[in-house]
Amino acid sequence: WKNGRDPQKTDAGNGSADVDQIAGSLNRKLALTNAVHGMGYDVGQRLIERLSTDHLKMETNLEVVKYICKDFWEETFKKQIDVLKTNNKGRFVLQDNNFRWIRKASRNDPSQLKVEDFLTFPAGIVCGAMNRLGVDCTVSADAASAPMCIFTVEIAQPPNNSRQQ
Amino acid sequence: MSKVNLQRLGETVFQSSDRVSAELLALTYGSTVKQLLVDYEEPDEVNKQLDQMGYNIGIRLIEDVIANSKIYTISSFVDSAEIVAKVAFKMYLGVVANTVDWNSDKTEFSLQFDDNPLTEFTELPDRYSDLWYANILCGIIRGAYEMVQMKVECKYTKCVLRGDDTNEIRIVLREMLLERPPLDDE
Numbered sequence: 001w002k003n004g005r006d007p008q009k010t011d012a013g014n015g016s017a018d019v020d021q022i023a024g025s026l027n028r029k030l031a032l033t034n035a036v037h038g039m040g041y042d043v044g045q046r047l048i049e050r051l052s053t054d055h056l057k058m059e060t061n062l063e064v065v066k067y068i069c070k071d072f073w074e075e076t077f078k079k080q081i082d083v084l085k086t087n088n089k090g091r092f093v094l095q096d097n098n099f100r101w102i103r104k105a106s107r108n109d110p111s112q113l114k115v116e117d118f119l120t121f122p123a124g125i126v127c128g129a130m131n132r133l134g135v136d137c138t139v140s141a142d143a144a145s146a147p148m149c150i151f152t153v154e155i156a157q158p159p160n161n162s163r164q165q
Numbered sequence: 166m167s168k169v170n171l172q173r174l175g176e177t178v179f180q181s182s183d184r185v186s187a188e189l190l191a192l193t194y195g196s197t198v199k200q201l202l203v204d205y206e207e208p209d210e211v212n213k214q215l216d217q218m219g220y221n222i223g224i225r226l227i228e229d230v231i232a233n234s235k236i237y238t239i240s241s242f243v244d245s246a247e248i249v250a251k252v253a254f255k256m257y258l259g260v261v262a263n264t265v266d267w268n269s270d271k272t273e274f275s276l277q278f279d280d281n282p283l284t285e286f287t288e289l290p291d292r293y294s295d296l297w298y299a300n301i302l303c304g305i306i307r308g309a310y311e312m313v314q315m316k317v318e319c320k321y322t323k324c325v326l327r328g329d330d331t332n333e334i335r336i337v338l339r340e341m342l343l344e345r346p347p348l349d350d351e
Binding site: 035038039040042043046047050075076078100 | 183184185186188189192193195196197199200286
């Protein structure tokens with residue numbers, strides 16, 4: 001929904017106000033999510049710059065992901081990633097069995113915030129950190145069984161395949 | 166409790182609590198302020214927003230202070246000042262503040278601290294010279310005080326980012342709130 005009021009508006013009669021309202025609040029939420037993700041991205045970039053200065057150059061995507069899972073996670077979230085899986089085609093699944101930032105989050109929060117919303121910021125951090133280490137990727141997070149949570153790193157395939165594992 | 170005891174207490178609580186890396190805190194706070202500057206543009210408005218955010222933190226944070234420090238009674242405003250400076254500041258910022266410049270009625274004092282982890286890596290550009298960068302602290306203190314029945318005013322008066330030699334927050338006691346049962350309490 002680029003401008004928020006795409007197809008529904010034309011065919012709706014009385015319902016259009018509702019649709020507008022929903023679209024408006026969805027847009028607002030999307031904008032907020034983007035802003036928070038962006039803040040995380042920014043923090044991740046600057047954080048990794050400070051942390052990785054003494055580290056040897058990381059050649060492959062896997063090395064970068066491993067560094068994120070161990071040193072970076074330890075420094076930022078005070079533990080290491082518990083399980084790392086990959087499909088060897090650029091997708092890495094990072095599982096933290098007890099993610100510190102949502103340990104005390106409530107499942108029944110009366111506000112509209114969901115546990116997932118608390119992961120927007122750390123997902124941004126991971127994305128920013130990866131990017132700073134030269135890996136172009138997107139990061140999404142899932143907290144279906146909090147405080148266990150899963151970050152999925154999807155690495156963008158470079159056109160010339162210069163960074164193979 | 167004497168100053169020395171409070172300082173020791175602050176140290177103990179600090180040692181035993183979970184911590185995050187100072188860099189993460191500083192960078193996260195920085196990006197929050199940056200985003201507020203994007204959203205509200207005017208430094209004055211950002212000061213207000215930071216104060217409000219701090220207030221919302223403060224009214225919850227006080228519970229954590231009391232639970233972890235096990236200070237259950239705060240007998241006077243003078244005592245409370247030392248608790249803020251020696252215990253609360255140590256607990257959450259890892260630094261200790263000093264209470265200075267009391268007025269003769271003992272209703273006003275300044276909280277002075279040289280190091281502020283929130284302002285690490287930060288420089289204030291000229292166009293934001295009206296910004297009190299760490300104004301969130303004022304809100305936090307105000308909110309926390311309100312929950313222990315003291316209405317205070319909190320104002321940043323010195324900030325190293327503005328070229329001052331130290332950080333200073335002025336705290337003025339306006340009113341001791343009386344504990345009253347809610348109107349429809351049965």
